[in-house]
Amino acid sequence: MEYDEPLFFRVMQYAARADRDVVDMVSGNPDWDAPPALRDGLHEYADAPTEAFQYPPSEGLRGLREEIAERRNVDAAQVVVTVGTAEANYLAMARALERDAGDEVILTDPVYPYYPGKTSMLGGRATFVPVDDRGRLDAADVREVASEDTACIVVNTPNNPTGAVYGPDTMRELADVAEEYDALLVADEVYDHFDYSGRFESALSVDSDHRVVTSGFSKSMAITGFRVGYAVFPHDLVEAAKTRHMLVNISASRPAQQAVLDALQGTPAEYYEETRDMLRERIDAFTDALDAAGAEYTTPDGAFYVMARFDGFPGTMENVQRLIDEAGVAGMPGEAFGESRSDWLRFALVTPRADEAAERLADYF
Amino acid sequence: MEYDEPLFFRVMQYAARADRDVVDMVSGNPDWDAPPALRDGLHEYADAPTEAFQYPPSEGLRGLREEIAERRNVDAAQVVVTVGTAEANYLAMARALERDAGDEVILTDPVYPYYPGKTSMLGGRATFVPVDDRGRLDAADVREVASEDTACIVVNTPNNPTGAVYGPDTMRELADVAEEYDALLVADEVYDHFDYSGRFESALSVDSDHRVVTSGFSKSMAITGFRVGYAVFPHDLVEAAKTRHMLVNISASRPAQQAVLDALQGTPAEYYEETRDMLRERIDAFTDALDAAGAEYTTPDGAFYVMARFDGFPGTMENVQRLIDEAGVAGMPGEAFGESRSDWLRFALVTPRADEAAERLADYF
Numbered sequence: 001m002e003y004d005e006p007l008f009f010r011v012m013q014y015a016a017r018a019d020r021d022v023v024d025m026v027s028g029n030p031d032w033d034a035p036p037a038l039r040d041g042l043h044e045y046a047d048a049p050t051e052a053f054q055y056p057p058s059e060g061l062r063g064l065r066e067e068i069a070e071r072r073n074v075d076a077a078q079v080v081v082t083v084g085t086a087e088a089n090y091l092a093m094a095r096a097l098e099r100d101a102g103d104e105v106i107l108t109d110p111v112y113p114y115y116p117g118k119t120s121m122l123g124g125r126a127t128f129v130p131v132d133d134r135g136r137l138d139a140a141d142v143r144e145v146a147s148e149d150t151a152c153i154v155v156n157t158p159n160n161p162t163g164a165v166y167g168p169d170t171m172r173e174l175a176d177v178a179e180e181y182d183a184l185l186v187a188d189e190v191y192d193h194f195d196y197s198g199r200f201e202s203a204l205s206v207d208s209d210h211r212v213v214t215s216g217f218s219k220s221m222a223i224t225g226f227r228v229g230y231a232v233f234p235h236d237l238v239e240a241a242k243t244r245h246m247l248v249n250i251s252a253s254r255p256a257q258q259a260v261l262d263a264l265q266g267t268p269a270e271y272y273e274e275t276r277d278m279l280r281e282r283i284d285a286f287t288d289a290l291d292a293a294g295a296e297y298t299t300p301d302g303a304f305y306v307m308a309r310f311d312g313f314p315g316t317m318e319n320v321q322r323l324i325d326e327a328g329v330a331g332m333p334g335e336a337f338g339e340s341r342s343d344w345l346r347f348a349l350v351t352p353r354a355d356e357a358a359e360r361l362a363d364y365f
Numbered sequence: 366m367e368y369d370e371p372l373f374f375r376v377m378q379y380a381a382r383a384d385r386d387v388v389d390m391v392s393g394n395p396d397w398d399a400p401p402a403l404r405d406g407l408h409e410y411a412d413a414p415t416e417a418f419q420y421p422p423s424e425g426l427r428g429l430r431e432e433i434a435e436r437r438n439v440d441a442a443q444v445v446v447t448v449g450t451a452e453a454n455y456l457a458m459a460r461a462l463e464r465d466a467g468d469e470v471i472l473t474d475p476v477y478p479y480y481p482g483k484t485s486m487l488g489g490r491a492t493f494v495p496v497d498d499r500g501r502l503d504a505a506d507v508r509e510v511a512s513e514d515t516a517c518i519v520v521n522t523p524n525n526p527t528g529a530v531y532g533p534d535t536m537r538e539l540a541d542v543a544e545e546y547d548a549l550l551v552a553d554e555v556y557d558h559f560d561y562s563g564r565f566e567s568a569l570s571v572d573s574d575h576r577v578v579t580s581g582f583s584k585s586m587a588i589t590g591f592r593v594g595y596a597v598f599p600h601d602l603v604e605a606a607k608t609r610h611m612l613v614n615i616s617a618s619r620p621a622q623q624a625v626l627d628a629l630q631g632t633p634a635e636y637y638e639e640t641r642d643m644l645r646e647r648i649d650a651f652t653d654a655l656d657a658a659g660a661e662y663t664t665p666d667g668a669f670y671v672m673a674r675f676d677g678f679p680g681t682m683e684n685v686q687r688l689i690d691e692a693g694v695a696g697m698p699g700e701a702f703g704e705s706r707s708d709w710l711r712f713a714l715v716t717p718r719a720d721e722a723a724e725r726l727a728d729y730f
Contacts, residue, residue, distance in 0.1 A: 009423060009611075029419035042411035042620065046404050054394040055589045058374060083448055083592075083614040090613050117612045224420045225619030227448075246374075247482045248455050249448040253618030254590030255407065 007113065007317070007336045014321055015330035023357040025347040026330045028160065028304070030222035032278065034263070035271050038221060041262025045255050056254045058246040060230070064261040068230055071264075072204055072213075078232050080242055083252050085190040085216035085229035089154070090118055091241045092212040092231055096152035096184040097124050098240070106142055106153045110135075110161055110337035112188075115154050124151060130340050134298055135162025139173035150183040158191040158200060161307055161337050161346040163300020168201040175208040184237075185211045190229070193220040193272050196280055197301035209234040217260050219304075220272065226256040279304050282349045289358025293365050304349045307334065307341065310365050315344045327364040329357045372478065372682070372701045379686055380695035388722040390712040391695045393525065393669070395587035397643065399628070400636050403586060406627025410620050421619045423611040425595070429626040433595055436629075437569055437578075443597050445607055448617050450555040450581035450594035454519070455483055456606045457577040457596055461517035461549040462489050463605070471510060471518045473502055475526055475702035477553075480519050489516060495705050499663055500527025504538035515548040523556040523565060526672055526702050526711040528665020533566040540573040549602075550576045555594070558585040558637050561645055562666035574599040582625050584669075585637065591621040644669050647714045654723025658730050669714045672699065672706065675730050680709045692729035694722045 008027055015022045045052065059065065060081025069076035082088040093115075097103060105119040109128035119126045127145055131137045142153060153174055157166040171187065178185040187203035192215055203213050216229025229252075233241050245251075283300060290297045290308055297308040313319055315334030323345075324330045334344030347357070373392055380387050410417065424430065425446025434441035447453040458480075462468060470484040474493035484491045492510055496502045507518060518539055522531040536552065543550040552568035557580055568578050581594025594617075598606050610616075648665060655662045655673055662673040678684055680699030688710075689695045699709030712722070 027420065029416075031415060033415045034418055039411050043408060046407035046411065050396060050398045050587060051394075053399055053588045053590050055392065083618070086615045087613060114612060117608075121609060121612050222415060223418045225418050225616070227614065227616065227618045243482075244486060247479060247486050248452060248613065249592065250451045251590070251592065253448070253592045253621045255620050255624070256618045259620070 007333065011320060011330065011332060015324050018324050020325070020328055022324055022328050022330050023351055023353045023360065024330050025349070025351060025354070025357060026332055027350070028219065028348055029224050029350055030219060031350045031352065032222050032275055034222045035267040037266030038223065038259045038263035040266070041259040042255065044262070045258045053254070056251050056257060058251045059242050060252065061254070061257045061261060064257050067261060067264050072202070072232060074204060074232050075235070078235060078238050080231050080233065080238065080245055081252050081257060082229045082231060082245065083249055084218055084227040085188060085214050086114065087245070087249065088214035088216065088229045088231035089115070089186065089188055091244055092184065092186040092214055092233070093118050093124070093152055093154065094122055094244055095233070095237055095241050096186070097122050099151065101182045102149040102151040104147070104149045104151055106145060106150060108137055108155065109339060110334070110341040112156050112160050113336055128338060131162065131164065135159055135164030137164070137166055137170060139170045139177065142174060143177045146177050146181050146183070148181055150181045152184050152186060153178055154186045154188065156188040158195055158302020160191065160303050161305045161332070161341070163298060163303050163305055163307070165195055165197050165200045165301040167199055168205060171201070171203045171206050175203070175206045175211050178210040179208060183210065187211065187213050189213055189215045190219055191303040194276060194279065194304055195302045196276065200302060204232060209236065212237070221260065221263055226253070226260065228252055228256045228260045279349060282354045285355040286347070286349060286358050289355055289362060293358065293362035295361070295365070306347050306349065307344045308347060309344045313365070315342055320345065323364070327360045329360050372698065376685060376695065376697060380689050383689050385690070385693055387689055387693050387695050388716055388718045388725065389695050390714070390716060390719070390722060391697055392715070393584065393713055394589050394715055395584060396715045396717065397587050397640055399587045400632040402631030403588065403624045403628035405631070406624040407620065409627070410623045418619070421616050421622060423616045424607050425617065426619070426622045426626060429622050432626060432629050437567070437597060439569060439597050440600070443600060443603050445596050445598065445603065445610055446617050446622060447594045447596055447610065448614055449583055449592040450553060450579050451479065452610070452614065453579035453581065453594045453596035454480070454551065454553055456609055457549065457551040457579055458483050458489070458517055458519065459487055459609055460602055460606050461551070462487050464516065466547045467514040467516040469512070469514045469516060471507055471515060473520065474704060475699070475706040477521055477525050478701055493703060496527065496529065500524055500529030502529070502531055502535060504535045504542065507539060508542045511542050511546050511548070513546055515546045517549050517551060518543055519551045519553065521553040523560055523667020525556065525668050526670045526697070526706070528663055528668050528670055528672070530560055530562050530565045530666040532564055533570060536566070536568045536571050540568070540571045540576050543575040544573060548575065552576065552578050554578055554580045555584055556668040559641060559644065559669055560667045561641065565667060569597060574601060577602070586625065586628055591625065593617055593621045593625045644714060647719045650720040651712070651714060651723050654720055654727060658723065658727035660726070660730070671712050671714065672709045673712060674709045678730070680707055685710065688729070692725045694725050
């Protein structure tokens with residue numbers, strides 16, 4: 001079994017070793033601060049009695065599962081707290097492929113590279129469905145390639161890298177396709193707090209026992225290193241998912257779970273709104289500067305990435321390295337996300353120096 | 366694919382719901398305190414800048430990997446920091462079974478139940494080799510069942526549940542068997558700080574490129590809920606293991622990693638010695654009381670479990686529930702660890718009330 005290591009870490013290492021100042025727009029690591037209630041929660045936990053340092057329930061701290069269930073309007077029994085959204089997606093895709101209902105995994109092109117990585121690790125076979133220039137997925141295209149061999153359809157909305165937000169009709173039709181072929185629709189909604197369009201609606205609004213929703217707190221609370229996410233499974237699939245979770249990891253880390261619980265309970269809506277406003281401004285400033293640089297780009301409806309294309313400068317790893325060395329800007333090569341975006345570069349707006357980066361790009365091109 | 370949920374949680378739930386005071390000797394959850402430096406580390410981390418809250422290197426914080434490498438006298442490049450020893454064992458067994466070098470996993474009987482659970486989850490087939498009454502494994506018995514179909518040999522030393530410590534000759538011979546059949550020897554040494562015999566020697570002392578050592582800080586630092594462990598892989602296997610780790614979890618939780626690193630650097634040897642002395646005393650007191658109760662038992666050379674047998678009272682789940690309800694003592698049914706110990710019960714010495722529990726048992730029988 002072979003699977004490629006995602007490129008993220010290779011680009012980040014290259015940028016870190018560069019012999020000059022580089023604006024890092026590679027990874028999805030937020031540069032804004034976590035909610036104060038999360039820091040308070042960690043302090044409190046650090047002084048907790050030794051019982052609080054021992055195994056939590058494998059499926060997650062009860063309070064955290066209940067808090068998630070209430071916010072997502074689902075039964076807490078359906079919720080598994082995972083090691084970030086990464087493990088949630090792994091559990092969902094493993095469940096889909098273990099059901100003896102096919103071995104094909106339908107993904108989009110462009111795609112978040114961990115999905116094809118997980119697919120081949122789990123012994124599945126990836127089929128890619130292209131999205132349009134603005135990142136929109138036509139569910140009819142998914143229906144066209146789906147078959148009895150389809151085990152799983154994985155989508156990410158709001159989308160990394162395109163910034164597209166899939167509407168509720170699309171999600172309903174994807175769930176229909178999953179039901180028709182006894183497959184699972186896995187909706188990764190880790191960017192659910194970063195919708196600028198007002199059109200995002202969770203796949204949980206689609207009533208289906210063939211739909212798994214995954215999410216996490218890495219982005220919404222700016223804590224990618226804490227590794228706390230969750231999956232909401234249909235009732236008839238959740239026990240098997242919990243067993244795999246137990247056998248692989250036993251549980252997600254308890255200090256991180258407790259801090260997230262405290263932050264969920266103690267963080268006002270303004271925290272999330274302010275982050276969104278700040279990102280909206282960054283997107284505007286960055287895309288204005290891209291205009292000045294004569295680049296083509298997509299304005300994201302959600303998440304915090306901008307795809308851009310510079311004339312005669314395809315999105316290869318080689319060109320990314322040139323931009324690091326010669327322009328002092330680090331992005332991700334579009335080819336890392338699939339063939340359809342091999343002319344593009346992806347820039348993550350996780351730095352207050354986004355407009356400076358755009359100016360450097362304008363100077364360079 | 367089917368796999369059983371380990372019984373631990375079921376017994377713990379039953380004990381928690383009991384209508385009386387119960388001495389909990391079910392799980393391996395330490396009741397002693399974590400090193401003070403770990404708590405200090407968590408406090409410090411809670412005030413760290415936002416960069417410190419983001420993704421650590423997937424394979425673990427560099428400082429932590431170097432600290433582990435130095436203590437274990439290996440190359441840091443061989444070390445992967447994992448979500449507890451659980452994930453370390455999962456990665457090692459997955460690697461063994463992915464190598465197209467067979468699908469048999471040789472385990473001992475009795476066995477730590479997560480190993481057969483992982484085996485079937487990973488599509489392997491478990492073969493059990495019995496140990497003797499004192500828990501000693503004869504490597505010749507492993508050689509006898511090994512074949513070209515053997516992918517993996519998994520041992521745990523110091524051993525849960527038997528308390529046996531395997532000597533260096535045994536480990537050398539097990540590595541020879543692994544080499545002969547192109548299998549991997551996985552040595553789970555999570556109880557390496559709990560050797561009362563003075564005979565424990567890490568499998569790292571055996572020079573072999575067919576040997577993986579797994580361990581963690583759950584027991585040695587009394588932090589089973591933090592989920593920080595590690596695996597030491599041979600150079601030619603470590604990259605594939607890191608890729609799987611990245612695709613499943615991305616990384617272990619960073620607050621937990623940082624606290625463990627601070628604790629490793631700031632904890633004197635006395636902390637570990639005092640814990641060992643305390644456990645040695647508990648073992649003596651508990652086994653003395655078992656003598657008074659007329660029970661048969663094994664005195665552990667390592668780890669912190671005692672297996673005991675009461676005449677006419679086999680180690681079934683039903684009898685464990687009777688002991689909870691009627692004697693107020695919760696242990697694990699021996700049958701959970703394999704056929705050979707179905708007459709026995711396992712008691713974890715993770716409570717200062719171990720002698721009280723033994724007295725209750727003496728009264729009951």
